[in-house]
Amino acid sequence: MKPSKINFMEKFSKLPDEDYSVRIIAMMNNYEFKIVKFKGEFIWHSHSNTDETFIILDGKMLMNFRDKVIELSPGEMIVIPKGMEHKPASEKGYKALLIEPEGVPNTGDVDNEITMNKIEWI
């Protein structure tokens, strides 16, 4: 593997013009770095086998938990503990970097119409 730099906004500029889009941009060992943009209300879900990290790059994210809501802005991160139900939401949309082991389903233990079985590289 040849090391090269990755520019987040350059990668975001290549995403399709949709409210929800996610692509892999890098790997470190068996962990994937993904860019995600999202606007709206995601679904309640959890990941029973892994923690999950969000680093906010643009916009505001409301991370809903069953007992509280945490608002995140650019320059902030949060680690969602393994097994904890959460639901990201954003009225105007956010851009974030997502870090988790390869192959983790976007909707965790829930399988519905927004579940992606394979996430592409960009």
Add this chain to the structure above:
Amino acid sequence: MKPSKINFMEKFSKLPDEDYSVRIIAMMNNYEFKIVKFKGEFIWHSHSNTDETFIILDGKMLMNFRDKVIELSPGEMIVIPKGMEHKPASEKGYKALLIEPEGVPNTGDVDNEITMNKIEWI
């Protein structure tokens, strides 16, 4: 573990006033997220058992490899492949987020006066 947000610049504001400082700010599974600020020339080293990720938050970093130099700015990241010699450098200093498995020595396979055997939380 209770999830809470982590603000990078708030964490950096608590670092000692030194050219080189690194502290752990979060864990995801067995991976550590560390903030690092550095000014000067680091040493050539490699990590034989793991890749290592730098996300640049402030300033400019020159990541030296034996066959090239890559300049990194805020909003950019790089994954250093396992076993590849590298040397970070910065004339005016940079701030970055470092992601790697817990317990990885800062100077990799080299042991010298800047080697840290234990990195503290902040």
